[in-house]
Amino acid sequence: MLAKRIQPMALHARRLYVELMFQVMGRALQAVSEVDADVQEEALVLPEGFLFEIMVMPSGPRLIVEYTGQGRFHYHGESAPRSVDVSIQFKHIAHAFLVLSFQEKTSQAFANDRMLVDGDISYAVRMTRILNRLETFILPKLIAKRAVKEYPESLRLPQKMISAARIYLKVATNFVETVKA
Amino acid sequence: MTSKYYEFFCPVKVIAGKAALEHIPYELTALAAKRPMIITDKGVRAAGLLDPVIAACEESGIEIVSIYDDVPPDSSTTVVRAIAGIYRKEKCDSIIAVGGGSAIDTGKAVNILVSEGGDDVAKYTGSGIIKKALKPFFVVPTTAGTGSEVTSVAVITDEAKSVKLPFSSPFLLPNAAIIDPRMTLTLPPHITAATAMDALTHATESFTCIAKNPLSDAYAAAAIKKISTSLLKVMDNPKDTNGRLDLAEASTMAGIAFSNSMVGLVHSLGHATGAICHLPHGLCMSLYLPYVLEYNLETIREPLGELLLYLEGPEVYSATPSSRRAEASISAIRKLRDALYKRCQLPRTLRETGKVLESQLDLIAKAALDDGSIMFNPKEVTLADARTVLRRAWA
Numbered sequence: 001m002l003a004k005r006i007q008p009m010a011l012h013a014r015r016l017y018v019e020l021m022f023q024v025m026g027r028a029l030q031a032v033s034e035v036d037a038d039v040q041e042e043a044l045v046l047p048e049g050f051l052f053e054i055m056v057m058p059s060g061p062r063l064i065v066e067y068t069g070q071g072r073f074h075y076h077g078e079s080a081p082r083s084v085d086v087s088i089q090f091k092h093i094a095h096a097f098l099v100l101s102f103q104e105k106t107s108q109a110f111a112n113d114r115m116l117v118d119g120d121i122s123y124a125v126r127m128t129r130i131l132n133r134l135e136t137f138i139l140p141k142l143i144a145k146r147a148v149k150e151y152p153e154s155l156r157l158p159q160k161m162i163s164a165a166r167i168y169l170k171v172a173t174n175f176v177e178t179v180k181a
Numbered sequence: 182m183t184s185k186y187y188e189f190f191c192p193v194k195v196i197a198g199k200a201a202l203e204h205i206p207y208e209l210t211a212l213a214a215k216r217p218m219i220i221t222d223k224g225v226r227a228a229g230l231l232d233p234v235i236a237a238c239e240e241s242g243i244e245i246v247s248i249y250d251d252v253p254p255d256s257s258t259t260v261v262r263a264i265a266g267i268y269r270k271e272k273c274d275s276i277i278a279v280g281g282g283s284a285i286d287t288g289k290a291v292n293i294l295v296s297e298g299g300d301d302v303a304k305y306t307g308s309g310i311i312k313k314a315l316k317p318f319f320v321v322p323t324t325a326g327t328g329s330e331v332t333s334v335a336v337i338t339d340e341a342k343s344v345k346l347p348f349s350s351p352f353l354l355p356n357a358a359i360i361d362p363r364m365t366l367t368l369p370p371h372i373t374a375a376t377a378m379d380a381l382t383h384a385t386e387s388f389t390c391i392a393k394n395p396l397s398d399a400y401a402a403a404a405i406k407k408i409s410t411s412l413l414k415v416m417d418n419p420k421d422t423n424g425r426l427d428l429a430e431a432s433t434m435a436g437i438a439f440s441n442s443m444v445g446l447v448h449s450l451g452h453a454t455g456a457i458c459h460l461p462h463g464l465c466m467s468l469y470l471p472y473v474l475e476y477n478l479e480t481i482r483e484p485l486g487e488l489l490l491y492l493e494g495p496e497v498y499s500a501t502p503s504s505r506r507a508e509a510s511i512s513a514i515r516k517l518r519d520a521l522y523k524r525c526q527l528p529r530t531l532r533e534t535g536k537v538l539e540s541q542l543d544l545i546a547k548a549a550l551d552d553g554s555i556m557f558n559p560k561e562v563t564l565a566d567a568r569t570v571l572r573r574a575w576a
Contacts, residue, residue: 110556111392111443112186116308121347122551132561149391150561
C-alpha cells in the first residue's frame, strides 16, 4: 500500500531531477564554452546558428543550445527559435535518469540503444565530446569516472578546480538572471 | 539488479548453401511477387553471375521483368530515381539485388521510392523515417565481406549536394538473403582477401567494442572461426566451394553481429581513409585492425584473448597462458595478413598501399574523430591517439 503511494512521488521526483539536470547542463554548456579553450576548439567546426537539443521522447524535458560562433554556446532553455539541427533523444525518462544520475555512461547509453541521434552524426559525436569535457570539469573525479568513458589523466586538480569554480559561478549567475527576468 | 542491457534484431531469412539460388522462385511466390526486377552492376553481369539467378527463376515460371545492370561503385540519388522509374514503368512488384555493397544499398533505396512513392529519396534520409513494410526484397551477395544483406542501413550519394545520405530503418532489411557459393567462386584473389578481412574486422570489433552482447558474440565468434579456417584454403584453391560458402556465411554472420553491436576505431580510421585517399574499405580494415587492437589492448584483453580459440584453434588456445592470449590473437591476425600479402600483396601498412601520403595522416586522424563508430570504441580516442595509431600503421 505504502509502496503504491510512494511510486508516483518517486516517478515525479525522477522527472524533476531530469528537468533540473537539463537546466544545469544547458547553462553549464554555455559556461564551459566561455572558459575552456579545448571546448571552444571542438565547437569551431560547427556552423554558426547550429541548434543542438537533448530531449526525452516523446515530448519530455529538453535542453537546447545554439552555437553562436567563436567557440561559444548560448542556452535557450526548453524552446528552440527554429527547428534544431541535431537532437539526441532519450527513449524514456528512465534512461535519461540513468545517464544523468551517473549510473550509465553516455557512451554506454548510446551502445545500449537508450537514445537516438537525429541529424548529422559527426556533429553529435563532437557534442558528446564537449559534454564529456564538461562533466570532467564539473563533477568530482570519482563521479566523473562513472559518467565518461575515460577520465583524462592530463586534467590536473588545480585546472579542474579553477574551471569548475568558474563554470558553477556562471551557471549560478545565469540561474539568478533567469529568475529575475 | 543487473546493469546489463542489449538489443538484438535480425529478421532476415538466410538461405545458404548448395542450390540456394533455386529457392528464389519459392520465396517470391510466398510473398505473392510475380514480376521481379534485378538490380546489379556491369561487372556482375559480365562475370555471368546473373545467369544462374535468371535460369532458376525461369525454370519455375517466373519471368525477370527488368534488369538494371548499371549501378556505379558509389550509387547516387539520380541512379536510384532512374531505377525506380523503370520499376514503375515495367510494373514490377519486387526487387532482387545481386552484387556487392553498392548494388545492395541501391536496391534498398529503390525499394524506399517504389514503396513510399515520390522521386526524391533524400526525403527519407535519417533514422526511423520509414514506418511501414516495403515491397518484397531479396539480396544475393556476390562478395563475402560487407554483410549489407543483413544490415538495416544504406548510403547513397546526393550528387547535386555532394553529400552521402544515410538511410536507416529495419524496413530496409531484405526479406531473404540468398548465400550461394556459386556467386563468389570467381572473385579475384585480392578482393577475396580484402572482403574476408572486412568480415573478420566486423566480427572482431563487434566482439570487442562496448555494444557487444551475448547474441552478437555468438555470431562474431562463429564468423571468425570460419574465416580463420577457410580464407587461406580459398586463396590457395579459389574453386573450393565449401571454403567459398564458409567465407560467404562468415560475412553474413559478421554482418548480423556488427549491425547489433556496432564497430569501433578500425572503422572510424577506415571510413576517413576511404574518403580522403579513396582506398577500398576492406583493404583499410585489414590494414588498421592489428594496430587498433594493440591500441585498445588493455581495455579488451579478456574478449580479445577469448578470440584466440577461434583464430588459432583449441590446441594453440589451451597451450597459451591466459595472460598472453590477447597478444597471441593479435599475432594470429598479423600472421594471416602476412600470408595474404604473400599470396596477393594485400597491403599491411599505409606505405605499402602506395596511395596514401604521410602528409595526409593528420587529415585522416581529424576525420576519424568525427566518425560515428568512434563512439563504440572501448577507449576514448583523442586526436593524439588517432595520430599515434596512424603513425604505427604507416610503416
